[in-house]
Amino acid sequence: MDWTADDVPxxxxxxxVVTGANxxxxxxxxxxxxRNGATVIMACRSTDRGEDAASDIRGDVPDADLRVVECDLASLESIRSFADRLEGESLDxxxxxxxxxxxPRxxxxxxxxxxFGVNHLGHFALTGLLLENLLAAGDDERESRIxxxxxGMHERGEIDFDDLQGERSYDEWDAYAQSKLANVLFAYELERRFRTADLNAASVAVHPGYANTHLQFRGPEQNGQRFRKAAMWLMNTVVxxxxxxxxxxxxxxxxAPDVEGGAYYGPGGLLNMRGPPERQASSDRSYDEETARRLWNVSSDLTGVTYDLPRPKPGPEPESGARR
Structure with missing residues (x-):
């Protein structure tokens, strides 16, 4: 499948809604x-940077329908405020x-x-608070999607329920991997609950491969690690x-119309780091339903956000997972 941006329907x-849209x-x-006609709500921690990004997009797409709305995923108050501002709106x-x-911790x-708080808990809370908006958009022709x-670092991850917050022991890469595994576990568990409720909605997990963004530089910048920052620059440039x-x-x-809920998509080229998107397998740990349910319950307790969805019955993993 050689799918490109030109194939966006x-x-x-x-x-x-896109978080971190700036x-x-x-x-x-x-x-x-x-560019393809969607109204995009840009959920950004900084509205100034969001407006700058919106201006940049309008330079390419003059008629772009964009709304910049503050949403700081490191603050449950900000997440709730964002959801309140969208009350009554249908989201596809x-x-x-x-x-x-x-x-650094x-x-x-x-x-x-x-x-863990931004990458997983913030999105768990946001999704739950916007669930009614999303379910209102699903129809017979097109499902709503999360x-x-x-x-790819989720493959290194383990959910340490005895030290989720890294209070006793903290490694920055282990913490990142745990949060990214939590993303996949959440996506699959949400899909199982959609299926149990027979809703026209789909939950999908993706990974970008190795993309050249500023994300790689924040850690070494905060740590003052010049060598690591230089190494990241070299990798971003070459790989x-x-x-x-x-x-x-x-x-x-x-x-894409052929996307299946419960699937995991990523680049299909060199070491899954680059290339056109394809359906892939995630790590064995990501298919553990008991871990997913426990993480769901802990996440709900920590954030205070509940979902009006039935707990899934034990059964087969998402069909499209294509486990190794």
Missing amino acids: DQDGRTV SGIGLEATRELA VLVNNAGVMAI SETDDGFETQ VTVSS AQSAEKGALPTLYAAT
Whole structure:
């Protein structure tokens, strides 16, 4: 499958929320969605940077229908405020894209370890608070979709329920991998609950491969690690694909008609780091339903966000997972 941005179907009349839409993959996904007629709500921590990004997009797509709305995934109060501002609106797609990677240990406004708090708990809360908006958009012709952006690093991840917040032991890469595994577990569990409720909605996980964005530099910048920052620059220059190409799995999962709920999509080229999107297998741990249910319950307890969805009965994993 040699799918490109030129294959994005007409999005006229659809409304999409993209978190972290002001930079990197989120910015490029927003650009292509707007180019194809979608109304895109750009959920950004900084509205100033969001407006700058919107201006950049309008330079390419003059008639782009964009709304910049503040949403800080490190603050449950901000997430709730964002959801309140969208009350009553139908949403066709939610792209859970924003994230942080391999940063020194810090905590969100609510006391969560930042990587777990932003990458997983923030998106868990946001999805739950927007669920009514998303379910209102599904119809007989087209389902509503939740696309959660993970990483190939999820394969290294383990969910440490005894130390989720890294309070006793913290490694920045282990914490990142845990948060990215949590993304996939959440996406699959949400799909199982959609199926149990027989809803016209789909939950999909994706990874961008190795894309050249600023995400890789935040950790070494915060740590003051000049050598690591230089190494990241070299890898981004020599190995990485562009942010535009890194956004293709997200765009495919959000728009392609043959996407299946419960699937995992990523680049199909060299070591799954680059190339056109394809359906892939995620890690064995990501298919553990008991871990997924436990993570779901813990996430609900920590965020105070509940979903009006039935708990799935034990059964087969998502059909499209194509396990190794």
